[in-house]
Amino acid sequence: MRLSGRARFFLLLGLLLTMLACSHSETVRNLKLNHQDLLIDVRTPGEFDRGHLAGALNIPYTEIDKRIGDYTQNKQTRIVVYCRSGQRSAIARDTLVKMGYSQVINAGSYNKLKELGLQRPGK
Numbered sequence: 001m002r003l004s005g006r007a008r009f010f011l012l013l014g015l016l017l018t019m020l021a022c023s024h025s026e027t028v029r030n031l032k033l034n035h036q037d038l039l040i041d042v043r044t045p046g047e048f049d050r051g052h053l054a055g056a057l058n059i060p061y062t063e064i065d066k067r068i069g070d071y072t073q074n075k076q077t078r079i080v081v082y083c084r085s086g087q088r089s090a091i092a093r094d095t096l097v098k099m100g101y102s103q104v105i106n107a108g109s110y111n112k113l114k115e116l117g118l119q120r121p122g123k
Contacts, residue, residue: 086108
């Protein structure tokens, strides 16, 4: 069977997205936090109050640019952001990167991270 150019494009796009998703899952699965890392829940305060990862700060993604400086001004600080699905944390990550923070990880979904037992170690 011969595929049209358009069909090949969508097939390759699907394969690429699958590879990226697998890569992200593996990165998150192997993610270990240390004392200097910031773990930030970018959901709303109500969502945060209903459950969050141990040691996480709550800075809604719409406020991340205004409030990150309260916690670090060091652009080399490793910052791990998460939300309900990964969409808001992707926006927060992009915002932080545009601000010059160079080590920002979108860890994605709260529920997935909770299953993996991710938490920021105590000081």
